[in-house]
Amino acid sequence: MKRTFAWFRPLRRIALATAGVVVLGISIIGTARTAAQQEENGVDNNRKSMYAAMTEAPEKARERKNPLQGDTHAVAAGGKLFEQHCSDCHGRKAGGTRKGPSLLREEVQQATPGALFWVLTNGVVRRGMPVWSKLPEPERWQIVTFLQSLKLQSQSMNAEPRAPVQQIP
Amino acid sequence: MAARVVPERIRKTFPSTIFASLIFSLLLCASSLVFAQESPYIVTYDHYLEEPGSLEVEYFSTFGTQRGGNDFHGFWAEFEYGVTAWWTTELYVSGQTTFNDSTIFTGDRWENRFRLLQREHIVNPVLYIEFENTNGADKILKEVEGHDVESDYAESNAVLRKEHDHELEMKLLLSSTFKGWNVALNPIATKNLLPSEPWEFAYAIGASRPLALKASPNRCNFCPENFIAGVEMYGGLGDAQSFGLHDTSHYLAPVVAWNLPSDWTLRFSSGFGLNDNSHRLLLRWGLSREFSGFGEMVGRLFGGRP
Numbered sequence: 001m002k003r004t005f006a007w008f009r010p011l012r013r014i015a016l017a018t019a020g021v022v023v024l025g026i027s028i029i030g031t032a033r034t035a036a037q038q039e040e041n042g043v044d045n046n047r048k049s050m051y052a053a054m055t056e057a058p059e060k061a062r063e064r065k066n067p068l069q070g071d072t073h074a075v076a077a078g079g080k081l082f083e084q085h086c087s088d089c090h091g092r093k094a095g096g097t098r099k100g101p102s103l104l105r106e107e108v109q110q111a112t113p114g115a116l117f118w119v120l121t122n123g124v125v126r127r128g129m130p131v132w133s134k135l136p137e138p139e140r141w142q143i144v145t146f147l148q149s150l151k152l153q154s155q156s157m158n159a160e161p162r163a164p165v166q167q168i169p
Numbered sequence: 170m171a172a173r174v175v176p177e178r179i180r181k182t183f184p185s186t187i188f189a190s191l192i193f194s195l196l197l198c199a200s201s202l203v204f205a206q207e208s209p210y211i212v213t214y215d216h217y218l219e220e221p222g223s224l225e226v227e228y229f230s231t232f233g234t235q236r237g238g239n240d241f242h243g244f245w246a247e248f249e250y251g252v253t254a255w256w257t258t259e260l261y262v263s264g265q266t267t268f269n270d271s272t273i274f275t276g277d278r279w280e281n282r283f284r285l286l287q288r289e290h291i292v293n294p295v296l297y298i299e300f301e302n303t304n305g306a307d308k309i310l311k312e313v314e315g316h317d318v319e320s321d322y323a324e325s326n327a328v329l330r331k332e333h334d335h336e337l338e339m340k341l342l343l344s345s346t347f348k349g350w351n352v353a354l355n356p357i358a359t360k361n362l363l364p365s366e367p368w369e370f371a372y373a374i375g376a377s378r379p380l381a382l383k384a385s386p387n388r389c390n391f392c393p394e395n396f397i398a399g400v401e402m403y404g405g406l407g408d409a410q411s412f413g414l415h416d417t418s419h420y421l422a423p424v425v426a427w428n429l430p431s432d433w434t435l436r437f438s439s440g441f442g443l444n445d446n447s448h449r450l451l452l453r454w455g456l457s458r459e460f461s462g463f464g465e466m467v468g469r470l471f472g473g474r475p
Contacts, residue, residue: 019279073386076386077383077384077385077386078384080384080386080387080388081384085206088461099465122287122288123254123288124254125254125255125287125288126255127254128221128254130217130220130254131217131254131289133346134206134208134215134346134351135206136349136383136394137349137382138382139382139383139384139394
């Protein structure tokens with residue numbers, strides 16, 4: 001039977017619970033305040049570096065072709081995936097929020113499908129965008145197809161696009 | 170006789186039911202919800218961390234058979250918070266009901282996972298560090314370490330809870346995703362903080378894949394892409410004084426996760442003991458929900474900008 005330190009026993013639960021709550025609280029408040037300060041400072045060093053991540057894609061990755069290019073089902077499926085996984089940070093209309101940059105900007109819309117796929121796969125971890133390789137490769141291409149469709153939509157409709165998500169029947 | 174059995178059953182299951190209900194009701198209205206794409210593993214970890222600012226609340230149950238003692242129901246709750254895209258921190262609280270015995274609180278854990286590389290590679294390493302404050306009656310079997318064997322759990326709760334463990338547990342989470350398949354390997358090293366206790370070793374390995382790799386255009390509960398199936402295997406590898414497979418227990422467990430569009434994830438696992446030292450069956454299930462923007466919400470309470 002294992003024994004514990006006698007002096008540690010009386011206070012251990014209180015000390016551990018307090019330490020846990022303090023650390024969790026500091027980390028939560030810290031990240032939230034950082035986000036708020038970034039907004040107050042005019043944001044956009046962070047966003048610039050998010051866009052700069054597009055240019056960091058290796059040439060081989062940038063040149064990859066979208067296997068679902070022009071697939072209307074892929075646009076709809078990508079819209080659904082975007083709403084589920086991306087809209088919390090990038091906004092429901094991809095116009096950006098305090099947490100993530102607009103995906104309607106030229107830097108994104110002019111990017112090659114391969115570069116978008118590469119950023120989606122690798123994230124921009126140092127700037128808060130997680131890796132999305134947990135989505136299977138075809139689903140990531142569906143999101144890329146949707147993102148590319150935003151440009152066409154905005155050109156043809158001359159208005160902010162909406163994610164073409166179908167409702168539950 | 171029957172009149173006595175029913176209240177007894179209710180009394181035994183009541184604490185865990187209350188435990189789960191409280192956790193979810195506290196947070197249900199707190200934040201916006203996001204669709205989770207959770208892996209089906211219950212013991213093994215892949216390299217994916219919680220999204221920054223999101224809180225995931227999880228409840229898990231383990232029903233285990235016990236030879237030479239009473240079957241048990243271990244349960245635990247996890248509060249997993251994404252501090253950054255490379256750091257996730259998590260608090261656990263656990264308890265258990267041993268049938269024909271009692272229901273008790275068995276301890277708490279504080280876990281941290283750190284992503285070591287910025288980008289995706291063929292194999293992606295994540296460092297896992299956990300401090301455990303548990304008693305000997307802990308039966309969640311989230312890790313099977315060292316020379317842990319079934320007979321260790323046969324004693325009554327009154328006896329087992331006298332043992333107190335303060336342990337440091339470290340894992341290297343190695344995970345790779347290719348063509349929809351995820352393969353994860355977790356070497357584990359645990360040290361009881363008593364100087365006399367040796368390092369203990371263990372492993373967990375898992376493989377999983379969604380049932381479909383492409384999303385359908387419609388929102389649907391039963392689309393194949395919402396289901397991820399796989400298998401995990403875990404067990405002890407002895408300790409620093411007697412490393413190896415002798416006097417260790419091992420389990421093989423098919424696992425499945427159902428990621429619902431309504432933001433809930435359900436997981437099921439039936440673990441089968443692979444040798445005579447193992448419990449014959451560990452039946453597990455879990456329910457989780459992710460709350461996006463939780464960090465912002467708390468930050469606003471402390472003066473952050475709305």
